[in-house]
Amino acid sequence: MEGVDEAALSGYINEHHANRMLAEIRRLTERGIWKFPYDRFICVRMPEEGVFLINTSRLTGVNGLDGRSVSDATVRGRRESFELLELMRKHFPGFRHAKLRCIAALPGIRETRRIDGKFTMTVRDLREGTRFADTIGFCCYGWDLPDPNRPSYQPMTEQKIAIRNDLIPLPFRIMQPQKIANLLCPGRAVSVERDVLGPVRVMASCMAMGEAAGTAAARPELSVEALREALRGRGCIVDVPAGH
Ligand SMILES: Cc1cc2nc3c(=O)[nH]c(=O)nc-3n(C[C@H](O)[C@H](O)[C@H](O)COP(=O)(O)OP(=O)(O)OC[C@H]3O[C@@H](n4cnc5c(N)ncnc54)[C@H](O)[C@@H]3O)c2cc1C
Numbered sequence: 001m002e003g004v005d006e007a008a009l010s011g012y013i014n015e016h017h018a019n020r021m022l023a024e025i026r027r028l029t030e031r032g033i034w035k036f037p038y039d040r041f042i043c044v045r046m047p048e049e050g051v052f053l054i055n056t057s058r059l060t061g062v063n064g065l066d067g068r069s070v071s072d073a074t075v076r077g078r079r080e081s082f083e084l085l086e087l088m089r090k091h092f093p094g095f096r097h098a099k100l101r102c103i104a105a106l107p108g109i110r111e112t113r114r115i116d117g118k119f120t121m122t123v124r125d126l127r128e129g130t131r132f133a134d135t136i137g138f139c140c141y142g143w144d145l146p147d148p149n150r151p152s153y154q155p156m157t158e159q160k161i162a163i164r165n166d167l168i169p170l171p172f173r174i175m176q177p178q179k180i181a182n183l184l185c186p187g188r189a190v191s192v193e194r195d196v197l198g199p200v201r202v203m204a205s206c207m208a209m210g211e212a213a214g215t216a217a218a219r220p221e222l223s224v225e226a227l228r229e230a231l232r233g234r235g236c237i238v239d240v241p242a243g244h
Contacts, residue, residue, distance in 0.1 A: 001085075001098045002051045009094030021092065028091060036080070038152045041092065051101065057084060058151030064109035073107045110145065110188075111201070117191025119173035123156075126196060129164030132171035134224045135238055136231060137208025139168045145198035156195050167244055168199055172224055175213055184213040211236055 012018060021041040028034035037060050044053040057080050063069040081103050088095040124130075142163060143156035174190040177183055185191075186209030188201040199205075211234075216227055228238045 001054055001088075001095070002048075002101045003098045004050045004052050005094040005097070006045070006050060007094075009092075012093035024091065028087070033087065033091075036084070037150070040152050041088075052098075054084070054088075057081060058146065059107060060149055060151060062107070062109065064112040070107065070109070077107050078103055111194075111197055112188075114189055114197070115175075115177045115185045115191050116179075117174045117185075118176045118178055119171055119191065121171065121174050121190075121192040121196050121200070123161070123193055123195050126163045126168060126199070127161065130169075131240070132169050132173075134172040134228075135169040136172045136212035136228065136236075137170045137205065138237060138240075139170060139199050139202065139205035139208070140166055141168075141199040141202050141205070143195065143198040144202070145195060154198075156198060163199070165244065167240060169240075170200065170205060170209060170212075172212060172216070172227070175209060184217060186210045186213040208236065 016023075018024060022039065025034050025039050025041060029039065036057065038056070038058045040056075042055045044055060045051075046053055057077060059073050059077055059080070062073040081100070085098075085100055089098065119132075143154060143161065145154070145156070147153045147155055174192060175184045175186050177185060177191075187206045188197060190197075190200060190209065192200055212227065212231060215230055215234075216222065219227075219230065222230060231238050
């Protein structure tokens, strides 16, 4: 959105400790005005003054494997964006004169299928800080995978389940399907327990996995250790840095 009055927005947030507008949304919900399944407002300031990314809406009941369902979500998401826009203009400080600049062409989908890999990384691995000899990168992110029906609820965070290390190793085998040769699946298709996808699915770890998968695909003769060495040679982080 553009034309956001930043002074009004940040002034209000600071004065009322209104991070994510939780109390405001609660009041709007009680009055029957806020009908969305999520209850927090997320906006990110873009480099240009008065321009914000509104990363707020969460669609439930979408099957990312079904074209019809994704089309339906696209229409629903657009409709909902305009509803949210009206509410923001009326009720959120700083947005009275804001305008919609653009909406994503397609809805982002957090998860669909994952492969059955040569190794499946589990919640237990994260809790115990398991190290892997075939590490090709790391992720450094916490649990972040909402309950599909309650999109503001993060089960693992709410249950205060601890991740042992702030660097979570990414083993090469989670990208290798058990039964299909000549295929590597980096990104959110990797072989992990569902909750493990929370930290692993983010962009930085997808980039690390993509780099490793691309290198391995180009040089299939490499052993895993030689692959790690090739990645090291290009500045990839494949070893736990000193002090961790
Ligand atoms: C709403 C939302 C917010 C997020 N916010 C963040 C965030 O703030 N920070 C963060 O780090 N991560 C965030 N993520 C997570 C992250 O963006 C994704 O998990 C990550 O991009 C997944 O990468 P990927 O390569 O596995 O899949 P994708 O990025 O989805 O890439 C798959 C690509 O394959 C293409 N494709 C599909 N089918 C075909 C085909 N048949 N032929 C050719 N191409 C095809 C698609 O068009 C797409 O470009 C967010 C995700 C969502 C949904």
